[in-house]
């Protein structure tokens with residue numbers, strides 16, 4: 484098969500360390516050795532999101548959405564009134580989850596690319612909400628929401644704060660204590676740059692209390708059982724063992740290379756390099772509040788999907804297409820995973836060539 488360069492937002496490119504583990508035999512996991520791997524994973528994740536001592540982490544075998552669903556059904560209930568930020572398909576996912584699980588909610592609908600502002604939030608003040616659900620980075624449009632603003636709003640209104648940081652962890656600052664976050668969700672195939680299949684949930688003391696008091700109506704995603712098993716570094720059911728080992732290698736590697744700050748800085752540099760290099764091309768940023776993880780672009784000539792296909796079929800490059808009504812209008816270029824400036828130069832040259840051929 485041709486060697487592709489992958490600029491999507493997940494699954495992304497892994498480095499050799501991670502790839503080598505992927506080719507190992509799967510070890511038996513009900514052992515102290517594997518428990519040690521899991522306990523170290525928990526410790527490093529807590530450190531990387533600046534969670535306090537009493538917080539816990541559970542690892543779910545399932546993609547990010549499994550952990551979104553687990554968070555909703557284990558920490559929220561019929562007494563809750565939830566406020567959801569819905570600025571795209573991932574915000575919509577939280578709305579669907581609350582609908583399916585009969586949790587009462589209101590949604591703050593945002594137009595494509597628009598940030599959440601204080602003026603918008605003020606409209607919802609004093610409405611007796613109990614919880615707030617947000618995708619820190621709405622990956623479908625590339626908007627990074629202002630966590631400071633959200634955090635202050637939740638503190639003021641005493642709201643339980645659930646943050647889907649699936650595409651933000653290691654790309655933008657996710658600080659549990661600084662922002663008073665109760666639940667942080669992330670996944671293996673975004674900036675962690677491992678294969679898809681594991682997602683994880685960081686739970687504050689308040690979240691742990693809520694889980695204790697909530698009857699979860701799902702066996703596989705029951706966090707009480709996951710937490711109990713996790714105390715000794717185990718999971719209730721067979722996990723994606725190798726991915727958990729890959730995550731362990733990645734976390735240790737990040738720790739050794741200077742930690743989260745370093746990782747965020749690297750992502751930010753790639754994003755800035757790409758954004759500065761495409762100023763003469765017929766694109767426009769979808770948002771003025773972009774994350775470091777992805778650059779979301781309008782194709783001014785409505786050729787977004789053609790560009791995706793052209794790069795894939797003729798240049799061995801994957802970028803991320805959009806779906807639905809944005810199909811021809813928007814495409815996204817990711818900055819997470821094992822990518823370098825020279826990879827971006829290949830992409831930028833390809834785009835320039837397409838422009839010269841009149842195909843942009």
Ligand SMILES: *Cc1c(COP(=O)(O)O)cnc(C)c1O
Nearest residue numbers: 546547548573618620622649650
């Ligand atoms: C990728 C992503 C998810 C999870 O999607 P899965 O396909 O279930 O892994 C959820 N939220 C955001 C913001 C994401 O970027």
